[in-house]
Amino acid sequence: MLTHHSFPRAILHVDGDCFFASCEIAKNPALRGRAVVTGKERGIASSMSYEAKARGVTRAMKLSEIKRLCPDVIILPSDYETYSLYSKRMYEIVRRYTPDIEEYSIDECFADLTGMRRPNKMSYEQMAIKIKHELDTELGMTFSIGLSVNKVTAKIGSKWRKPSGLTIIPGHDLHLYLNRTLIGKIWGIGPQTSSYLNKLGVITALDFATKDPDWVKDKLSKPFQEIHQELNGRFVYPLVLGEKNDYASISKTRTFTPPSKDKSLVFSQLSKNIENACIKLRRHNLFAKEVAIFIKTQEFRYQALELKLSQAISIPQEILEAVREKFDSIFKVGTLYRATGVVLMNLIHSDTRTIDLFNRYELIDKVKKIYEAVDSLSARYGKHTIFLGSSFKAMNEPAHKNDRGDSSERRKNILKGESARKRLGIPYLGETH
């Protein structure tokens, strides 16, 4: 075993440059050279081409603001099917050089190239160069790449020069890069921790890396001790190999405009979210044993409830049944609501033979047949061809449908919001802020 004397790894991080906008341009080359922005369906920019960035367009900027800055901008709705396709092609190109790929997100992946010099008959650097070249030319967009000794430092590399950068950071040069990187820019160090560290006199990543491990242990929790290790060149975070198909939780959240006091409308919004969450659940052959729902007021306060289901389920009716009466206990008359959401937790795979599933094979079979039909109709005619009566009111509101139309009706429903940094917490029974 090699666990005792560790050898340097060769970890690659690949990051698509303004990925969504680049996919749109790759798909439609007539857009090349233009200011392209995606996120039309939300009313705010989610990705923009460098031409748009050069004109001052930033993430989460309102479309009206963008048009003012840049009247000839092309604004497109997000097209996740296309982005996923390009994403898969990205993984496959990297996979030519190693089977050890982590499909980290739609526009990023990690690859462990360690030990592949002999089979590939080239150095790690040559592999990085070839991978980048193949990605750029075959996909028609640019990628930024980092090559280093672990995931955290490979990420520093891919961020070092953008767009279209390739940065190699050997272990013995790490300090040169860390010295020029603010601690808050390190993967896994967020605003809380970086301002805390700043107060302790830690400004750069090198300041942090050179602290004693005992000091770090004393001041911070485990994830940060691990980051500290990686910044010192150790390999701590393994790559998560293979396709992502199991989930710890599945959630669906939607903000609707305008906010409403109408109980049946709010409930139908929730119903729609539950339906969509269940579609995803079934797509992955999963069943949920726990569900949390919440409604969010105009003042961003949450009312939530959580229930454990006696049986694992994957159809919305059962969840709705369980939720319906309880909904009344959290819904406050006269309060304006702006969003609803559902989180399905405690998920189990359908081929896991558990007692409660076993007893329900008959039902599951029946429901499965119905929903197979529903899901296939939805696939053919659009996601919302068939929906529950309880979702009806929500279906009449086109605000967030991903259609490419641009009716005035759509326009008036476009979200006025900006981006949120805060993750939605799900407080247990009652309110927080």
Place this chain on the structure above:
DNA sequence: TCTGGGGTCCTAGGACCC
């Protein structure tokens, strides 16, 4: 950084048990 949406992991502290 004033409010999208979808995830993951960790930890402190309470409940409960011996």
Place this chain on the structure above:
DNA sequence: TCTGGGGTCCTAGGACCC
């Protein structure tokens, strides 16, 4: 009604990521 300590499991909430 005071006094000890240790272990495990669970949950709410925090922090972070894309």
